[in-house]
Amino acid sequence: MRRILIGIFIIFIVLVTVPVISFASPVAEGEEITLKAPLYLDPGGEAVSITREDALSSAETNIPDITIKKVTGGLIQDQVYGKIWQFSVSTGDGDTILAGIDAGTGALDFYYGKADKKTGKNGGITADKAKQIAGDYIRTQNIGGDLLFDGVEYRAPHARDLAGKYSVHFWRIIGGIPCLSNGVRVGVNPETGEVMSYLKTWTMPEEISVNATPDIQDDGAQQIVRNLMKEKYSTDITIASSKLVWMDLNDPAGADDPHDIRLTWWIRFTDPYLQENEAEPGSAWIDAHSGVFLKKAYFV
């Protein structure tokens, strides 16, 4: 009888401990590996100069024509933007806007979700008009650097109830050369002309120590890509475009993080594999000084 009681006790222990042990086990398949971490920072414990109220005021000022009805969110540590106030804002128009406000300066870093529902109106917004609207909006923001217009692209709606979008892109320019990951993107509603979204990314330092004049020329960089693709994948590529850009190999890196910025030839190409899969051109980045192949985006 004593053995039975001990047995009952052991099974009870097993019933209790197995789930606990399994829960903490750092095994990949079928089991979790990390513990939950708090999503929002405690503003009282962080050295930020912009309060929650200041940040909300900035959102209301910088996002056109909104009336804030309800706010959730708080201070977060973002990989790209560092410490920002990130809010989900319900507006009087029924929109739910995701907004990010720099916790050090109060500047608007991004917002999404404004006027993104289909209205059925036809405001006659052309691509040129969208570019003008985006430019006008950017002038209301304190950008503090050089921008170069890149292009306007129309994007079809991503769901039955959503509006389409004109995406207007401006490069950030340093030393006369565009930055691959830095710049401003503005979304314009093609039905109403409202500014639907805004994303400013400004992580690279103003001074870059790398020489802005390439040692490898465009033709040479293209040949490097041709040779590489031939050697590795036995494919003959057709060059679609070639552009000299600053590229941060550490991206996404915040403004205060270490950078590894290179002057690169960004070469876009296509080949039979990409054509067969009806895919967009692939990309390769070649260091414009050393000719070293840095990165590619090829597979479908």
Next chain:
Amino acid sequence: MHFILCIFACEFFLPSLKDLGSHRSEDRKGYPFFGVASAFGLRGGIMAQTNRRVYTLSTILILLCIFVIPCVNAYNDCLVDRTRAYQDPTEPALTNYINARMDETKSSIYSIFWVQGVSDYSYSSTDQDFIGHINGLSSSTNIVAVQSHGGTSGSSSHLTFGDSSYLSASDVNSWLDAVGYFIFAGACDSAKYSDLGDNFVDKGFNAYLGYSDSVQTIFNSEFCSEFFGRAKYLDVPISSAAEYALERVENELGSQGGTENYEIIGDTDLCLAPSNW
């Protein structure tokens, strides 16, 4: 694990039962687990005729081992599936990139306040295996993120798994239990036709995000990571998280690589972490 525990229980109890009296085979009727133990050669013919209460108690405890532990232990309510990383074994850089982005995705999903755990599958062997993984989740509120190949057959979209089997709309309809919340179908053409997404929604998912055309793998992986990295916060609609993710992809890789063809089927206002949960 549970089998071992069961064997352990048998091993422990049976010697004590052996002490209680004679062993008659007819006494095994109604105590199937002693029969199982016997079949495994653990202790043969050791039924105690005189102490039915002990048999009953032992059987209950063994049944508890078998049924209760799995129930308590099955706590994962979301999953990530990295089949795409498995599909190009000759490209370690690609595999590493996909896995790194899926690690971020998994971490983001797990940080959502209601998520208990995230199952992590390096691949699904077959289409039915993938659905089995979803069916095996611990609750009926699930977030699923899968990276795989995809395509179309006639006017139907499908996902492709380890053995090149296609997961089609009819498969979802046949195999998937009533579950759902949100599924990210990161594969070419996964929303070219709405049938696949519609069937997930019909089964209980509030929204399905796929692509209406080809998407390049690296871009898709980055999009997935950025999407969940933003959607994990309170009250962020998936439509906003997707737009943010798209522009982050453009920033990092210079172009969209097909991610501009993302398509949401179902509730575009869905928040993965709603404050009114």
